[in-house]
Amino acid sequence: MNRIIRNTQQETNMSLDDTSHPGRPGPDELVPSRYALKVGEIDVLVVSDGVLPLPTAMLAHNADPAVRAAWLHDMFLPPDAFDWALNVVVVRSGGKTILIDAGLGADPDLHLPRAGQLIKRLEAAGIDLASVTDLVLTHMHMDHIGGLLVDGVKERLRPDLRIHVAAAEVKFWESPDFSHTSMPPGFPDALRSAAKRFVNAYHNHLRQFDEEHEVAPGVVVRRTGGHTPGHSVVRLASAGDALTFAGDAVFAVGFDQPDWHNGFEHDPEEAARVRVRLLRELAETGEMLVATHLPFPSVGRVAVAGDTFRWVPAFWDY
Template sequence: MSQTTHNVQPVLAPIGKEGFGELVSSRYAVRVGDVDVLLISDGVLPLPTSTMSTNVSEADRNEWFDNRFLQRDMFDWALNIALIRSGDKLILVDSGVGDGFEYFTRAGQSVMRLETAGIDLRAITDIVVTHMHMDHVGGLNNDGVKAKLRPDVRIHVAAAEVEFWKNPDFSKTVMPETVPPALRKAAAKFVELYGEHIVPFDKTVEVAPGVSARVTGGHTPGHCVVDVASNGEKLTFAGDAIFEVGFEHPEWQNGFEHDPEGAVDVRIQLFEEAARTGSMLAAAHVAFPSIGHVARTDTGYRFVPVQWDY
């Protein structure tokens, strides 16, 4: 009996094959009053766990990571950006790490994911940079990105942040030795590329109806958060003011903070604000989609992620 050979197609396309969607969701949308907010994952950054708790014992740090079934030495740090539509304004908040760092091969996806989501970069009217670390300006530094943006795009950065990166102080940070030079390089390239588009602000700036940025300092001198408020609802994109370990241990310092003690105060203020008002929080380095509420506990705070609306 002869056998007939059939060309059977796989049920799932090969992962990463061009033309097929990603198997894991990388964007999540919420509506805050009349304002649309889209959170997008730039990927993950593999980092030493010690950077998340530079002022505590190794035993305490190991206990926290063990309780989450995570490795004790290295972990994947989420990296998220946001896109906000308010009226006729389309606002990008941060841009991810970009493609200029060979040791961050699992991040740098933001620009691609914006485009695959049907977002024309030329439609972006404003950009808010929460701070000028490489994982927040790197996507804008990618080759060809500037040419895709509109020639009158406005980039809102705190004046204190721009000034700081002219001669940055790393004396209070605890980073892998390869990081400070990369941070300097990325910040300098960003200013070189976009200096004419930067619109500096002092304390707060209204970017669009219901969308404003406010300087908190702490993580960097000009670090800012973005508040979205409409029809009695509110969401704050907290940039790098908040990390997952900070909910239970807001006093634990992060090695990337240029003012660690000030950053603790900022964290607690944001947690208290969210717990008091019931507003939502999102952040660059909280597990995607990073949106949730904050509840007080006897010893600190608890993050309550939103239930996904499919």
């Protein structure tokens, strides 16, 4: 993969026209699906894998339905179901091209045709799958690993691809516990199946870590737990600048209602503690945040708002 953002007019496989201007969609898209930025000397590309339409109860199954409905009304969101964004990040640092999470892929039994767009959108951005040296998984829910299970994808990846994932995550999916989740029918079975298929297909590529691991210069993955036992976040830091990809530690509702339990959280109470700690850290440092399910491109910062927090989206840079 060539540099995501060029400092010269020299042509590369990933052109400035194709990636750095988020307002220019692909030929078959009405809206942009990728957004480029730099974190110091690290190149970053946020890529949309599409959207997941899910019941609004998934946002807060421990909240009073009337309170949840009021929040949705105040946010001008529909009361029953709305589209969750799916964001993936590509990072270039130290000669490595790193994919953080791999999107949903294709699961026809769940009828989610608007998600699973990652592979074609990487291609549209000029990113050859064979150029990816490392993959970091925030966790092994199917919307983070499914892109690698699409027919023909594995054959296009490097034979020496390194997949970095917390050891606790791999262990958990040997016999996953869904007793504290609150998911729509079909999702637990689909999650189990995707995780099993993924481990079977990629076990030789797994590079497991316990708590923290540096993948490339300035690219550090750290286990948080909560959402799943091995859930991790990835911090990019270079030249005094920093950005954290939070995976599923933070959802759109999590800033002003951080104690609301998401339906996909396997340990919702710990997930809430993880969320509050992370948001406090980011509010104190002023560092950037990107997360899987915040509205694309989800680049922004966190501010304190009384006892809770406030999401401050970045101004898009054209």
